[in-house]
Amino acid sequence: MPTITLVREGRTLEVPPNAILRTALLDAGVEVYRSPDDLVNCRGNGLCGTCVVEVEPAEAVSGVTFREKGQLWKYGDRPMRLSCQAKVIADCRVFTRPQLTQGWMGHPFYAHLKEGVGKGPAREKSDYRA
Numbered sequence: 001m002p003t004i005t006l007v008r009e010g011r012t013l014e015v016p017p018n019a020i021l022r023t024a025l026l027d028a029g030v031e032v033y034r035s036p037d038d039l040v041n042c043r044g045n046g047l048c049g050t051c052v053v054e055v056e057p058a059e060a061v062s063g064v065t066f067r068e069k070g071q072l073w074k075y076g077d078r079p080m081r082l083s084c085q086a087k088v089i090a091d092c093r094v095f096t097r098p099q100l101t102q103g104w105m106g107h108p109f110y111a112h113l114k115e116g117v118g119k120g121p122a123r124e125k126s127d128y129r130a
């Protein structure tokens with residue numbers, strides 16, 4: 001049984017050989033998608049690219065599919081995979097939601113926004129005046 005080490009979550013999972021990575025992660029309650037992709041995605045058909053994860057070593061999962069080639073080119077040489085297309089063959093390390101570390105989504109202010117939206121106290125109209 002291959003073991004998946006989840007870097008972001010700090011835990012491990014044992015999965016049956018050839019388990020679909022996305023299914024294994026979702027079944028274990030792991031957040032595969034960043035918000036709002038958890039609501040709007042292609043449900044594992046390899047079309048939207050939102051279930052992307054970083055997998056090391058690359059040989060621990062099945063080969064890159066045709067659908068993945070159309071989605072993963074933008075990540076360059078990083079060992080990215082669409083979790084809905086990758087089957088787990090051997091022990092591996094998986095970094096979920098790698099998009100959160102790229103570009104503006106890796107900025108601390110984005111984390112602040114994500115935490116605060118809809119949860120903060122109501123503001124007075126005067127708070128918005130400079």
Ligand code: FES
Pocket residue numbers: 041042043044045046047048049050051052082083084085
């Ligand atoms: S869920 Fe859409 S590409 Fe994997």
